[in-house]
Amino acid sequence: MIWIANLLVALVAVLHVYFMVLEMFLWTKPLGLKTFRHSPEKAHDSAVLAANQGLYNGFLAAGLIWGLVHPVAGFGFQIKVFFLLCVIVGGVYGAATVSRRILFVQAAPATLALIVLWLA
Template sequence: MIWIANALVALVAALHVYFLVLEMFLWTKPLGLKTFHQSIETATDSAVLAANQGLYNGFLAAGLAWGLVQGNPTFAFQIKIFFLLCVIVAGIYGAVTVSCRILLVQALPAAIALILLGLA
């Protein structure tokens, strides 16, 4: 069961790397504009804020990756729990303030990973 939980943790980390790329490098490109339903003018005006947000997503991904490679199982568990909770809180906040879709894309996978990690 632990390998399934860790696979989901890795998926959540990969999603956050993808969010980093979208927000830091593709925000004003066609994929970024389409993904976030923005005009080029709005995206250009908010590009610095989006890059900052992308950097935070990168930190979440790094924390989850750290939990996956940590050699001490107890400490690894604690790291993964902490960063999954951070992802869930960020997802809930995003759902309340920006779009309910964030709850499904960001918070739900993290919540499932958290549950599986607890069961493992």
């Protein structure tokens, strides 16, 4: 069961790497505009903020990967729990302040990973 939990944690990490790339490098490109439903003008005006947000998503991914590769299983578990909770809190806040979609795209996968991790 732990391999399923780790697979879900890895999926959340990959999602956050994807979010990082979207926000840091593709924000003003066609894929970024379509994904976030922004006009080119709005994207241009908010590009620096998006890049900052993308950097934080990269940190979340790095933390989850750190938890996955840590050689001490108990400490790796704690790292994964901490970063999954950070993702969930960020997803709930984003859903409350920006778009409900964030709840399903960010918080739900992290919640599922956390539940399976606790059960493993």
